[in-house]
Amino acid sequence: MKRCIALAKNGLGTTYPNPLVGSVIVHNDTIIGEGWHQQAGQPHAEVHAIQSVQEKHLLKEATLYVNLEPCSHFGKTPPCSNLIIEMGIKKVVIGCSDPNPKVAGKGIQRLKDAGCEVMENVLQKECEALNKRFITFHHKKRPYVILKWAETQDGFIAPKQKREQKPVWITNEFSRQWAHKMRAEEQAILVGTTTVLEDNPSLTTRDWKGPSPIRVLLDKNLKIPSQASVYDGSVKTMIFSEIEKKSTHLLVFETIHFSTAVAQQICDTLFQYEIQSLMVEGGAKTLQTFIDENLWDEAFVFKGPSIFTEGTKAPVMAGTWITETKIKDDSLFHFINNKL
Numbered sequence: 001m002k003r004c005i006a007l008a009k010n011g012l013g014t015t016y017p018n019p020l021v022g023s024v025i026v027h028n029d030t031i032i033g034e035g036w037h038q039q040a041g042q043p044h045a046e047v048h049a050i051q052s053v054q055e056k057h058l059l060k061e062a063t064l065y066v067n068l069e070p071c072s073h074f075g076k077t078p079p080c081s082n083l084i085i086e087m088g089i090k091k092v093v094i095g096c097s098d099p100n101p102k103v104a105g106k107g108i109q110r111l112k113d114a115g116c117e118v119m120e121n122v123l124q125k126e127c128e129a130l131n132k133r134f135i136t137f138h139h140k141k142r143p144y145v146i147l148k149w150a151e152t153q154d155g156f157i158a159p160k161q162k163r164e165q166k167p168v169w170i171t172n173e174f175s176r177q178w179a180h181k182m183r184a185e186e187q188a189i190l191v192g193t194t195t196v197l198e199d200n201p202s203l204t205t206r207d208w209k210g211p212s213p214i215r216v217l218l219d220k221n222l223k224i225p226s227q228a229s230v231y232d233g234s235v236k237t238m239i240f241s242e243i244e245k246k247s248t249h250l251l252v253f254e255t256i257h258f259s260t261a262v263a264q265q266i267c268d269t270l271f272q273y274e275i276q277s278l279m280v281e282g283g284a285k286t287l288q289t290f291i292d293e294n295l296w297d298e299a300f301v302f303k304g305p306s307i308f309t310e311g312t313k314a315p316v317m318a319g320t321w322i323t324e325t326k327i328k329d330d331s332l333f334h335f336i337n338n339k340l
Contacts, residue, residue, distance in 0.1 A: 001095055001123045004067040005130050007036040007045070013185045013210050014039050017274045019068055019098070019134040023049035025089075027062040046070055046080040050087055060088040067095035067127040072107035081107040085114040093119045095127030099138035133187075133277040136297065142267040143278040146186060147287055147299040148179065151314040157284055158198075158312040167199035170304040175330045177207045182300065184210025186277040188238075188270065192218045192286035202229040203281070214238060214275065216266070218286060220258045238273075240266060263293040287315040299335040302327075 007022030015021075015037050023045035025033035032055070035048020043051075046066055053059060070080040070092070084092060092111055097120070098104060111118050128135055133144040150170040151157050159168055169176070183189055184205045195201065196217060204212040215230050215237040222243050224230065230237055231251070238252045239245075245253040252273075256265040270278060280290050290296050299319055319335030326332075 001065055001067060001093065001127070003031070003034065004045075004065050004095065005123070005126060007034060008067055008130060010036050011038055016040060016187045016276055017137075018044075019131045021045040021066060021068045023064060023066040025049050025053055025059070025062050025064050027058045032058055032062065044071065044080050047083060050083065056087070060090065062089060063091040063093060064089050065093045065122075067123075067130060069094050069096070069098040069103055069105070070107040070111070071098065071103050072110050079107070079110075081110045084111065085116065089116070091117045091119075093122050095122055096124045096131075097121075099135050101138070132297070137271070137274075137276040141271050142295070143188070143270050143275050145267070145290060145296045145298075146182075146277065146279045147290060147296050147315075147317070148182065148279055148281050148301075149284075149287060149314065150175070150179075150302040150304060152304060152306045152308050154307050154309065155314045156308040156311040157282065157314045159308045160311045167201070170306055171302045171330045172304070172328055173207075175302050175304070175327045175332065178327060178332065179302070180205045180208035181210070183213050183279060184208050186213050186279040188214040188216050188275050188277065189279045189281055190216040190218070190266070190286065191281050192283050193220065193223055194285070195281070195283045196224050196228055196230055200229050202232070202234075204235065213279065216240070216270070216278065218262070218266075238270075240269070261293065263290045263295040267295055284312050284315055291315055291317050294337070294339055296337050297340070298337070301333045301335070303331045303333065305329045 003024050004022040008020040011020050018040045022036040024031055033049045033053035035045050035052055037045045072079050072081045108118055136144040149157055152170055189203050203215045212235045215235055217239045219239050219241050222241050233250055236250050240254050240256050242258055244255050247253050254269050280287055299317060320338040322334045322336055324331055324333050
């Protein structure tokens with residue numbers, strides 16, 4: 001099962017809206033096949049694993065391991081539970097059940113009805129942690145929310161005046177590369193109007209190989225100019241405002257009320273678009289909005305060696321500190337929300 005989890009991680013950032021799944025096939029204590037789900041619309045992990053087996057007749061004597069319950073419905077691909085049965089695999093070991101209502105135990109039941117021996121909940125916590133985004137989306141009807149910001153030693157995320165340099169870098173190039181890796185793993189990234197106007201970010205993964213997330217912008221009065229980098233057309237972009245505007249293929253406009261529960265309205269809308277994970281990058285007011293509404297799951301705070309003395313203070317958050325990672329002269333602090 002640990003091998004299934006390791007394989008599944010290869011799909012992080014490329015399988016949305018599908019979960020991360022790895023599968024291993026064992027015969028006489030020897031792995032004879034393995035695979036993982038690589039991209040939505042393509043074959044699932046079990047299919048790749050079965051196809052990789054050279055001597056198909058061994059499948060009838062083999063055990064299939066998979067970290068998530070095999071699907072039982074027709075989507076863009078046929079049900080994996082059907083294929084397992086057709087190939088004569090008699091024993092299946094499953095890490096955790098699928099929270100998707102289209103599956104939710106139906107895959108397991110189909111295998112049992114066909115005479116398969118099914119072992120459930122093997123390394124269940126580890127398997128559920130792997131698919132925290134997928135599970136949160138289906139159980140809580142919202143994206144998995146990750147907060148991320150960089151701050152100085154004295155707790156500022158921006159100086160009082162930026163002068164010529166925009167943005168003003170607080171962390172080193174390796175921390176910025178790490179942040180771009182994080183972007184590649186999430187489905188969407190969100191910033192507020194001030195961040196776009198002051199820093200003109202692209203919000204892409206230019207420093208890391210991987211897909212750029214969907215851009216989500218808070219722009220109450222549509223102040224962001226059309227020449228801003230976030231409007232370059234390279235990535236789908238969603239704009240939340242109070243002004244109605246017609247959407248196009250790559251620009252989606254959604255209206256919300258900015259007077260109350262902004263984070264909740266955003267999460268509700270993103271759920272309708274099947275967006276399973278959201279990284280909130282700033283600025284301070286936007287981050288604090290999600291903190292105050294208790295709509296966050298994890299937070300990553302990069303701390304650089306610089307001191308600003310004055311400027312924009314970092315958000316105030318009460319989370320459980322998990323780890324500290326040194327990135328040369330920077331530190332990366334990881335927190336989880338213990339109030340959910």
